[in-house]
Amino acid sequence: MHNSNDRDRDLWTQFQEGNMEAFDRLYVSYAPLLYNYGVHLIPNKEYIKDCLHDFFVYLWEKRERLGTIRSIKGYLFIAFKRRLAEERSKRKVRLLPISAEFFLDPIHSPEDGLIAYETENDRLAKLKAAFQHLSPRQKEALFLRFHENLSYDQIAVILNFKDTKYARTLIYRSINHLKETLREKSTGVMPQVGDGIWWLSLLTLLLP
Amino acid sequence: MDISKYTVEDFVNDPGFVEWAKKIDSERSAHWEDLISRRPDKSDEVRQAKEIVLSLHFKKAPMPESDLEEVRQRVIDSIQTIAPLQPTRQPASRRLASAWMRTAAAVSALLVAGWVLAFLLSTGNMVTESTAYGEKKVLTLPDGSIITLNANSEIAYHGNWKNGDEREVTLIGEGYFVVKETHRNNEKVKFLVNAGDVTVEVVGTSFNVKQRDEEVEVTLEKGKVNLKSKAESRMALEPGELAKYSGVGNQFEKQKINTAVYTAWKDNRIVFESTPIKEITKDIKYLFGVEVQFEDKDLVSREFTGVFPTDNLDVLLTSLSKAYKLEQEREGAKIILKAKR
Numbered sequence: 001m002h003n004s005n006d007r008d009r010d011l012w013t014q015f016q017e018g019n020m021e022a023f024d025r026l027y028v029s030y031a032p033l034l035y036n037y038g039v040h041l042i043p044n045k046e047y048i049k050d051c052l053h054d055f056f057v058y059l060w061e062k063r064e065r066l067g068t069i070r071s072i073k074g075y076l077f078i079a080f081k082r083r084l085a086e087e088r089s090k091r092k093v094r095l096l097p098i099s100a101e102f103f104l105d106p107i108h109s110p111e112d113g114l115i116a117y118e119t120e121n122d123r124l125a126k127l128k129a130a131f132q133h134l135s136p137r138q139k140e141a142l143f144l145r146f147h148e149n150l151s152y153d154q155i156a157v158i159l160n161f162k163d164t165k166y167a168r169t170l171i172y173r174s175i176n177h178l179k180e181t182l183r184e185k186s187t188g189v190m191p192q193v194g195d196g197i198w199w200l201s202l203l204t205l206l207l208p
Numbered sequence: 209m210d211i212s213k214y215t216v217e218d219f220v221n222d223p224g225f226v227e228w229a230k231k232i233d234s235e236r237s238a239h240w241e242d243l244i245s246r247r248p249d250k251s252d253e254v255r256q257a258k259e260i261v262l263s264l265h266f267k268k269a270p271m272p273e274s275d276l277e278e279v280r281q282r283v284i285d286s287i288q289t290i291a292p293l294q295p296t297r298q299p300a301s302r303r304l305a306s307a308w309m310r311t312a313a314a315v316s317a318l319l320v321a322g323w324v325l326a327f328l329l330s331t332g333n334m335v336t337e338s339t340a341y342g343e344k345k346v347l348t349l350p351d352g353s354i355i356t357l358n359a360n361s362e363i364a365y366h367g368n369w370k371n372g373d374e375r376e377v378t379l380i381g382e383g384y385f386v387v388k389e390t391h392r393n394n395e396k397v398k399f400l401v402n403a404g405d406v407t408v409e410v411v412g413t414s415f416n417v418k419q420r421d422e423e424v425e426v427t428l429e430k431g432k433v434n435l436k437s438k439a440e441s442r443m444a445l446e447p448g449e450l451a452k453y454s455g456v457g458n459q460f461e462k463q464k465i466n467t468a469v470y471t472a473w474k475d476n477r478i479v480f481e482s483t484p485i486k487e488i489t490k491d492i493k494y495l496f497g498v499e500v501q502f503e504d505k506d507l508v509s510r511e512f513t514g515v516f517p518t519d520n521l522d523v524l525l526t527s528l529s530k531a532y533k534l535e536q537e538r539e540g541a542k543i544i545l546k547a548k549r
Contacts, residue, residue: 027280035271043334043364043378045269049279056283103267127263146226146264175217178260 008072016063023063027056030073033148034080040102040143041084055083074154077144081158102139104128123182130181138174145171211243211250219257220264229261269334338362339381341497342519344474351375351388353399356474358382358418359495359518376400381494382418384474387411387431405438406453415445416471420494422455427470435460476518482511485528496521503546507532 014022031052038048059066059079069075104127131139137159144150144158156167211219219225228240244254337357339345345357350369357363361381369375372392379401389412390397396411403419406426413431417424426435428445435443435451439458443451450465472479478495480488486508489500498521502508512531516524525543529536534545 024280027283028276031276031279032271035275036269039269039334044336044338044362045275045334046336046338049275053279053282053286056279057286060283060287104263105265105267123259124263127260131263142264143266146261147266149223171221172217175220175260178263179216179256182256182259 005070009068012069012072016066018063023060026059026072026076030076031056033073034076037077037143037148038080038084041081041140051080051084051087054087055080058083071151071154073148074150077148077150078154078157102143104131126181127178130178134174134177138170138177141167141170142174209239209243211247214250214253216253216257216260219253220260225257226261229258334364335367336362336364341495342521344476344518349375349377351390351399353388354386356384358384358473360497372397374398374400376402378402379417380419382416382473384414384416384471385410386414404453405455405458407436409434409436416467418470420490424453425470426451426453427465427467429467429471472515473518478516478518478524480512480514480516482513484508485510485512488512488524488528492521492524497541499542500525501542501544502534503544 011022011025015026034052034055035048038051039045042048066075131142134142141155141159144155145152150158152164152167152171155161155171156164159167159170161167161170214222224236224240227234227237228244231237244250247254337345337347339357339359339361341360343359347355347357347363349355349365350367351371353375355363355377358381361379361383363377363379363383365375365377372390374397375390377400380403383401385399385401387399387410399410399412401408401410401417403417403426404422404424406419406424408415408417408426410431410433413433414429415431415433416427416429418427419425426433426445427450428447430447433445435445435453437453437458437460441458441460443460443462445451445462448464448467449462450467450470451460451462453460466481469479469481478491485502489502489508492498492500495518510532512528514524514527516527525536525545528534529545532545533548535548537544537546
């Protein structure tokens with residue numbers, strides 16, 4: 001069984017050799033991801049569609065000169081972001097500013113039982129709000145890390161950091177911020193469960 | 209592997225932990241199940257980290273299947289016109305529709321259907337409307353406000369306005385706004401227009417916003433608006449006033465004007481009142497996508513007055529040519545006006 005690196009390398013080599021089917025597979029696999037990313041940076045769907053068109057045409061034209069790459073996904077995200085930034089400076093009139101507007105859509109895990117469902121809802125809402133207070137770059141970094149599973153190296157390039165460690169620091173700081181939000185509340189978690197029980201015992205006292 | 213020194217941040221940053229938290233069935237995930245069960249003393253960190261991991265789930269803007277296909281066709285068309293491919297058994301677009309592709313398409317159609325549903329249920333979706341050169345659109349926003357969008361312009365807003373929410377739109381180009389007054393708890397609710405570096409803040413009124421590169425012009429017809437630039441300079445406008453923001457010095461300049469001139473475009477008229485020809489060529493470029501050049505560079509600082517239809521550039525060009533005894537010469541997308549010989 002091939003691992004994903006080998007698969008990537010094979011696909012990339014075929015694409016570089018001019019295999020249209022390989023190119024199309026790149027398109028079908030990655031265009032939706034780049035679209036999702038792009039629309040969150042520049043909320044203009046038609047524009048992002050045009051950028052995708054230009055980007056894939058560019059890839060095809062330049063395929064022989066692109067060299068070998070370690071990860072297709074990492075490479076495409078880096079190159080696409082660079083193209084968006086270039087396009088933007090060329091045609092700044094038509095463009096909204098690049099500012100990451102990502103939103104969370106937390107997964108509920110009510111079966112955990114540890115936390116009362118309402119409390120969990122409350123905590124998720126708090127996390128969501130805390131996330132909205134992060135800077136656009138922090139949001140973008142978290143998106144690339146946790147939604148797209150990109151490496152710190154790749155994220156550092158996309159965000160124009162000189163060194164990988166800055167990407168790591170940015171993400172650690174963002175998580176720390178989210179954690180602090182939870183901490184504010186966490187003292188209230190258990191007592192709240194206790195509250196319910198307290199009311200229950202009061203009720204039993206009132207019963208004849 | 210030792211997790212005794214792991215902080216919440218370390219857990220969140222560990223791909224194995226993330227897989228475990230998301231209940232992804234993998235070897236790593238099983239390994240982590242084991243690790244965690246051995247360290248009950250880390251349960252607080254684990255719980256917080258798990259909550260963060262599960263909340264770091266992002267809203268998607270799925271690419272509609274039709275768009276995916278449309279762009280794909282366009283890419284194929286473009287690369288085929290750039291350099292014809294090596295001879296193939298079938299045309300490339302046919303060949304691509306192999307069995308593999310059809311299966312993939314069916315699978316992705318299902319995925320997309322799911323995404324679309326999730327997207328419709330979500331609240332973060334962005335709505336954009338734009339106009340082509342020479343085109344104009346009248347749009348009704350979710351709150352009942354009406355925007356007339358001039359040619360080559362674009363408006364974007366989050367499509368999740370509920371009654372009484374603060375409203376915010378981003379404009380590129382030019383738009384005429386009739387903002388509906390809305391209330392929440394007896395308070396008027398703001399309506400914000402972002403144009404370039406300028407934010408126009410209103411409650412209920414009609415006004416025109418024109419953004420060209422760094423320059424933003426706001427003309428107030430009725431009501432009251434407050435302007436704010438990115439660099440925090442501010443100005444309040446009264447009816448009949450125009451504020452000009454040039455990007456240079458981050459200041460607003462105010463003047464009294466006849467608003468009808470500035471809003472005539474929405475009634476399909478373009479009005480010039482002693483307007484420098486330089487400005488007129490700028491407008492033509494924005495609204496019609498046509499570059500007009502004057503061979504005689506001295507002409508561009510002259511002023512020109514007249515009323516023209518917005519749907520027929522020729523009327524304006526002919527009139528300019530007659531006034532200055534010029535003739536038109538087309539050069540691709542450019543029109544050069546030179547002295548009649």
